[in-house]
Amino acid sequence: MRRQKKFYAWGYADEDLTPAEIAAWEAPIASHYGLSGFDVTPPPRPDEIALRAPRLAAPAALEAIVRTDPMTRLEHSYGKAWFDACRMFQRSVPNPPDAVAFPESEADIVRILDWCDAVGAIAIPYGGGSSVVQGIEPTAGFDHVVTISLRHMDKVLEVDPVSQAARIEGGVYGPHIEDQLRDTPFTMRHYMQAYRCSTLGGWIATRSGGHYATLTTHIDDFVESMRVVTPVGALETRRLPGSGAGPSPDRMFLGSEGILGIVTEAWVRLRKKPAFRAATSVRFPSFHAGAGAVREIAQAGLYPANLRLLEAREALPGVPWSDESALLMLAFESADHPLDAWMGRALEICRDHGGTAETDALEGDNPQRAGPAGAWRDKFIRAPHYTEHAVARGILAWTFETAMTWERFPPFHATITRIALDTIRRVTGRDGTITCRLTHIYPDGPCLYFTLGGILDKRIMLDQFMAILTACTAATVEHGGTTTHHHAVGRFHRPFYDKQRPELFARALRGAKRALDPKGMMNPGVLIDP
């Protein structure tokens, strides 16, 4: 029996934070802002949201795999961003899809796309629906909208133990990949916050970032080959460890966000389950001292699995806002060799930058789950559950991420911070907060992951929220960053992406799209216009 997901927010319908968790989170926020408490809007019930009637009916031949009932359409209307939950709490869903199709094979997808073509419907490929950028949200202006959910195409089809790779269907959720690999020595280990409810095909379409801080940061690095069904037919790239034959076909589909076709399966690289682990956390007197250390570690070629730098006040309970220290989560893992030399040198670098290890380097099964790193890890995994409670209270609690080369990083960080604080103050009439963590570290720069905090006016909170997030995202692009490091462009980032990417690249991409999707039916609104 498949668990029912919560239609209006992250996670499953049968799970929620405990009252104690909510209280422990809510009280410090109220105290920080001098509030006695919050007015709490109850979450929506499906019967409170009046959906437009479907403007399409499935032909008889597709009835078994197409649903048009209100609950299914409601579940597929929004992603899982703060602004999605907000609109759900406002009982506002003006543009649901008219139908949701659940293909069980490529042949089904072809039939569904043919049907879309015949009735003039646009098609929105749907993986786990965890988008935070309006990547799967139908917008107004189309007569017919069919969302195509891959959730029945969820098998690990083949494991190659010699090359350490697997052929996996596009619709499989993260945990179900690892479940199906359980009896093998292998793991994919492409974990991210949305891991539980996001799919391989979605990761490929959005260039997802996993928990590895170095080397295999993006799904791009895992993909050996893929199959894609486009409106003009299916294609399969060749399974190769490396090639120099023309521009990489895979790289054209990685990040294509459904505008070229639907990723039905891929060969992805696995690795042996780690047998050696070394992990610790290191305290630095300041965020920038820590940044100096992670830069040097990345440039040293040590390749830690985790190298995540957090402001202590963001990461740890009870740390006062005036505390400027930072905490580095540092971990190495290997299926092959002990990690003393690697960890030893990384800790030397940390010491050179003023860092103090919080614990001895831990070894054993799950050293990252102990100590401050473990506490933060738990918080990280639970974080998406807080969004609906923030929305219910009018609390601004959301993130955005970008990337920047090291030489511009300190002024860039300062500028984004200033713009965010100025904007929150201007929009909400009171001070808010912004913190930063570095989640992925390259030799030439970090991914900066910002967290915003503040108090909104519930009557106008959606407009306030959009004004704040828009200003912050616009600033990342205006000051040289990327509009997204690993959350995709979707519809939310479009205006910023349009400024970031060269216009001639958009023209080339439009040319490629026209060849594969001549009628422009695939996920219009993201990346480019026809």
Add this chain to the structure above:
Amino acid sequence: MRRQKKFYAWGYADEDLTPAEIAAWEAPIASHYGLSGFDVTPPPRPDEIALRAPRLAAPAALEAIVRTDPMTRLEHSYGKAWFDACRMFQRSVPNPPDAVAFPESEADIVRILDWCDAVGAIAIPYGGGSSVVQGIEPTAGFDHVVTISLRHMDKVLEVDPVSQAARIEGGVYGPHIEDQLRDTPFTMRHYMQAYRCSTLGGWIATRSGGHYATLTTHIDDFVESMRVVTPVGALETRRLPGSGAGPSPDRMFLGSEGILGIVTEAWVRLRKKPAFRAATSVRFPSFHAGAGAVREIAQAGLYPANLRLLEAREALPGVPWSDESALLMLAFESADHPLDAWMGRALEICRDHGGTAETDALEGDNPQRAGPAGAWRDKFIRAPHYTEHAVARGILAWTFETAMTWERFPPFHATITRIALDTIRRVTGRDGTITCRLTHIYPDGPCLYFTLGGILDKRIMLDQFMAILTACTAATVEHGGTTTHHHAVGRFHRPFYDKQRPELFARALRGAKRALDPKGMMNPGVLIDP
């Protein structure tokens, strides 16, 4: 004063192998085939080759940067493959370019492309001219051909010591990059056999492979951003350490082989010059025993800089053909830390696979230049100089390379070997040789680099050569490999590439090309037809 390159073969006009080198190479070949010696054709003089008169004259405004003299056009007619030298030795150059332009700026390139457009000429971007796949060779059927050499755009424009990157013009030769970095702590270290006479722009356009055996195998991994001049304008991608905003624009131009535009400059990642080195060579009883070791080393995440597996009979002088042993060049380097743990574990893996270290792991300035590794390295760097002498004698001595996942590697290797030997025997009427080395090692498979040997009939040797190389390359694609791992597609690989890449990808690429090069003037004949 710029050194004059040899117009008919590899290298500079003022250099050649010594008579002793030639004798030491020629005698064992003659002996192997039971020949008393070779009939040696003298190399061509320019006045022996009658070139078609140029069908174009530069307009006055471009006269200073466009040349139409026979010598310049002759120099830009062919690349540096065996079949190129062969046609030069046959004094056969039926399709030289009509003019060669030498822009000194992007503005010059724009003016040259405008001129090409006005007179209906095709434009062939030209870096170092080291192509071995007819990548820069004008083919018949075009009324006007202008080759655009970037050789005057050869500066390192900017070095960013914090992010460890440099902005470099597209026309700079490999050694001149390192010359310009000499006063910095940095190096690019993207070395390949053609390093001396190939350019950054050419590397990007062809997805070159460097000497690093793991991680940064291709130029793709070095590129942060680039500038490209297309027939419809210039574009610049954004300098970022990582991004997930749509399909990577850089990856569309990496490997585009001049069909979309001309790469005028790029930001590339540097690294600190290595301060720690550890290198040795390891002897294995067989090639496949060695392959097992390199697979395990790659899957262990040790990331050696060198991990090159050679058949001893190919690599070392005096090894009899019956010797089945293999030699592994194994080296680690770092600017940051001693490499004992890395080298120690790699040698353990080698021992587990039956390997015996030939020398103690050497440390110091240039350990790779000592012992068997050093001997082979010297031979490797000198190798391109032998091609003209092989052609002069009708000796088949050439290579082709591909890549394959590990699980198919042994039968694939056996099949290609058998097809090559059968083809040489069928075509030449006598037995030839084929050896294999693994030059780049991925966790999921190696790059296989084959070397062919045999004796051709000088009267028909070009046809014989093409029949053999075509059969071998066709076999790599037919049996699941890539037509090229790092030598580009060019015109030679087109028929095999057409089978390898998905037809729908070609359609998409054509759509992209049409957007940037609506008249199809950029390097027609490679990758796709209009």
